[in-house]
Amino acid sequence: MNPNNKQAQELIKIAFLAGKEILKIYKKPFSKKLKKDKSPVTKADLAANRIICTGLKNIFPKIEIISEENDNSNLKKKDTYWLVDPLDGTKEFIKKNGEFTVNIALIKNKKPVYGLIYMPVTQEMYFTKNKSSYYSKINNKGQLLTKTKIKTKKRNKNVLVLSRSHISDKKKLSEMKDFMFKKFKANKIIQSGSSIKLCYIAHGKANIYPRIGTTMEWDIAAGDAILRNAGGTIKTLDGKIMKYGKRNYKNKSFIARS
Numbered sequence: 001m002n003p004n005n006k007q008a009q010e011l012i013k014i015a016f017l018a019g020k021e022i023l024k025i026y027k028k029p030f031s032k033k034l035k036k037d038k039s040p041v042t043k044a045d046l047a048a049n050r051i052i053c054t055g056l057k058n059i060f061p062k063i064e065i066i067s068e069e070n071d072n073s074n075l076k077k078k079d080t081y082w083l084v085d086p087l088d089g090t091k092e093f094i095k096k097n098g099e100f101t102v103n104i105a106l107i108k109n110k111k112p113v114y115g116l117i118y119m120p121v122t123q124e125m126y127f128t129k130n131k132s133s134y135y136s137k138i139n140n141k142g143q144l145l146t147k148t149k150i151k152t153k154k155r156n157k158n159v160l161v162l163s164r165s166h167i168s169d170k171k172k173l174s175e176m177k178d179f180m181f182k183k184f185k186a187n188k189i190i191q192s193g194s195s196i197k198l199c200y201i202a203h204g205k206a207n208i209y210p211r212i213g214t215t216m217e218w219d220i221a222a223g224d225a226i227l228r229n230a231g232g233t234i235k236t237l238d239g240k241i242m243k244y245g246k247r248n249y250k251n252k253s254f255i256a257r258s
């Protein structure tokens, strides 16, 4: 199952509305709490989650939703389900650097078959449709403005993308950069928060994003769908294509490439 035209429109609207609610909270003082896994959560994560889950249930009443902000523990594993991170980059949200996203993915037989990423601050959206990936600016009514098809780009000298919040120590970062330049034949590094990193590769602005350590499936599923449909891949360090529906929804280290 892939969303039809009307459903695709509605998915864009849902992500836009979730983003709008996130921005309302972003612009005022807000507090944060720590979840069981010590990751931060704010009112914005929960408000966006409500909008997305209600919206998905309305359009697709039969498809299960797995979300970072839901209790997913009693769900039976299905072949097809939504995988949602209502606010990816909560740390960036708290730091107010704008690099956070709304993420909606559809998983079928362990593969991400649809993905949508929305950046509320810049009103930019990435999404898949009919096995292609697209980028568009969004107007204030939540409509697409300039839809363009995107493709990954190969280069002789690679452009690397690295996380922002996970490497804050300046000395460590510079050591890491030297190592990465050699290892990946790169001559430039871009740092960014959240799933924007995967969009950079899908859009041909960067080539490689190595991520060492654990991530959650909902952090990368939408970006993975967008990247795959633009010509790229996410593979684990042993060279296997990333699969979804793993134990506790945890990903091992991976490398995303153009």
Ligand SMILES: [Mg+2]
Pocket (backbone or CB within 6 Å): 045, 068, 085, 086, 087, 088, 089, 090
């Ligand atoms: Mg999140």
